[in-house]
Amino acid sequence: MIKRLRHWGVAASIAAAIVVAAAVWPARSPADEIEGPFPVEIRARPISDFRIGSADRQFGQLEFVGGLEMNGSSRHFGASSAFRFLKPGSDFIGVADTGFWFFGTIERDAQGKPVGVDNFSMAQMVDESGKLISEKWEVDAEGLDVEGDIATVGFERNHRIAQFKIDPAGMKGPIRTLDFVVPKRELRRNRGFETVTRADPQGQHAGGLVVVSEKSLDDRGNILAAVIEGPNKGPFTVKRDGEFSITDGAFLPNGDLLLLERSFSMGAGVKMRLRRIYGESIAKDAVADGPVLLEADMSFQIDNMEAMDVWTRQDGALMVSLMSDDNHSILQRNLYLEFRLHED
Template sequence: MPAEGAQKRRNGSLLQGLSLLAIGAALSLPPASTAVAESIDLPVSSRAFSEFAIGSDKRVFGKLEFLGGLSYSSTNPLLGAVSAIRFREDHQTFVAVLDTGHWLTGRVERDAGGKLSGLADLKVRSMFNSAGQDENVKYQMDGEGLAIGKGEVFASYEVFHRIDAYPDPGFMEAAPSRTLPLPFPRNEMRSNRGMEALAMSPEAGPLGATLVAVTERSLDADGNVLAAVLDGPLKGTFAVKRNDPWDITDGAFLPNGDLLLLERRFRLSDGVGMRIRRIDGTKIRPGAVVDGEVLIDADLSHQIDNMEGLDVVTMAQDDIRLIVVSDDNHSILQRNLMLEFRLPQAK
C-alpha cells in the first residue's frame, strides 16, 4: 500500500505539472479555431462521476455540498473552450459562449436520483459581429462573459473590449442589435484580462434587474479589480478586492442579490486552483471596494481543471445549485468538466 500511495502521488504530480504547462500556454497563446457558418449538431460523450476529492467520498467542501459532475468530449473539435454558461428557466437547457467565437446550446440530462448524467442536443455556431460577419478569427470574437435578459442575450469580449446585445430568441443567427457603452476607460482595460464576468442581477435584489460586469485582472490604482453596475439607480463603477494570485473568471447572482465570483489560481509554486467568493449585494454601489466570504477553495487533488464558467440554478426556494464548467483550451492535457454543488440554506 505505501508503494501504491507513493505512485499515486507521483502520478498526481505529473498530471499537475502537465496541466500547469497546458493552462499556462493557453493563457499566453490563444488557440486556433475552426469557424462554422451554420448551426451544427455536436456528438457528445459524457462520463458522470460522484467524487470531488479524488479517492474520497467526502460531500461537503467549505460551504458547498458536491452533488456530482460530468467529464465530456466530442469527436468534433469545436466542442471545448467554454468561457461562460447560463441556464434557462427550465433548469435544463443552457446557452454557453466559447472563447473561440462560438455559441453553444444544449441541455443537461439527469439520472433517477436527480444527478447530472450527461449532455444532449448540443449545437454550435460561429458568432456574428456588428457588421453581420461570422467565421471571424478568435482575437476579434474572444467571448468571455454571458448574461440573459428580457429578450436579449449579452456577450462580453476581450482584446476588442465590448459588450454586445443579441436578440433572444434568434441570437445564434443574428448580428448584435446594439453595443453597450463601455463602463471603463478603454486604456485601463488589459488586452487579455478584460470583462470576464457578465451577470444579470435579479429584479428583487438590491441592484434591481441590471447587468454587472467584472474584469479578470484590469486593476485600479490600488490594485483592485475593476467592476461596474451598468444601469439602474446604483449605476457606476466599483472595485473587487484582488487576492493574489486569484483571477476572476465568471460571476452569477443568487436569488437574494448576492454576487458569486468564480476565481482561478495558476502559478508554478502551488499549482492550479478554483475558488468561489460570495459578495454581499447590499455592499455593491458606486465607489465601493467589495470583498466576501470564500465558499470553496479547491486544487488539483479535486476534480477541477481550468474552471471558467459559473451559473446559479434555483431548483426550489431551499435548493440552490451552482454549476461550474471548465475551459479545456482545446488541449489534450485538459478536460471539459461540469460540476454541480448545492448551497445549503441558513436555518
C-alpha cells in the same frame, strides 16, 4: 495515493498549457469557418466524488451533487468560457472564447444527478451583417448573461459588452453594444470582462447589469468592475485576494454576488475558488469584498474552471454549476460540476 500523485504530476503541464493558450492566438483559416449551427455528439463520464479518492459530499456550505467529464465529436468543442441555463438545470446556452455559441441539455438520472449532455450544438459568431468573423481577437467571448431572449456577452481583447437575440436555430450578429462605464484604456488586453451578470429586479441594484474584469487592476491592486445599468450605475472594484483572478460570477437570490476565481502556477498547478461578495459592498467607487466559500486544488476534480451559473432546483434548493475551459489542450479536461449551496 499513486492515482493522486499522478494527478498532481500533470499540474505543471496544465498550468503551462493555460499560459501558452492565453498568450498565443493562432489565426483562423477559411477551413475553420462553418456556416450555421452544427450538432456535436457529447460523450460524458459521470464524476461521483469531488475530492479525489474521497466519498465526502460536504465542503463547507457546498454539497457536491455530481459532475461530468465531457468529450465532443467536433474539434471545435471546448474552450467554454461562460454558460447560463435557459431552463433551470436543463437547457443551457454558452459561449466559447474561440468565437462560438453552444447549446445543450443536461441529462439526469432518477435522483436528479447529472449523467450526460444531449442536444448539443455549436455555431460560429457572426458580425452585424451576418458574416463569419475570422479574426480571433474580435470574438474572445468571456462573460454571459441571459434575460428573456436576450444574451449579453462580455468580450476581451476588443473590449465590449454586446447583446444578441437568442435563437438556437441561427444566432445572428449583435443588436446593440452597451456602455461598460470603466474607461477602455484601463482594461488589460487579456484581462477584460469575464463576469456579466444581472442583479435581482427587486434588489438594491434594481436588475442592473454588473460586469467584473478578470484581472484589470486599479492603482491599489483591486479588480475593476461596474454596475452598468440602473439607479446605482457606476464603477467599483473587487478586492483582490491572493493570486486568484475572476473567471465568472452570478447573483444569489439575497443580493450577494458569487464569484468563481482561478489561480495557477508552475509549482502548485491550477486552483479554483468560490467567493461570496456581499451585495451591500457593491456601490459606486467602493471596494467590494466577502468570504471564501470553497477553495480546491488539483487533489480535487477540477481543471481550468471558467464558467458558472446559479439556479434554483424544483425542490427549492439553491444550486451552483461550473464548467471548465480546456483551451483545446490534450492535457486539460472539459468538466461540468454541480453543487448545492446550503444557506445559513
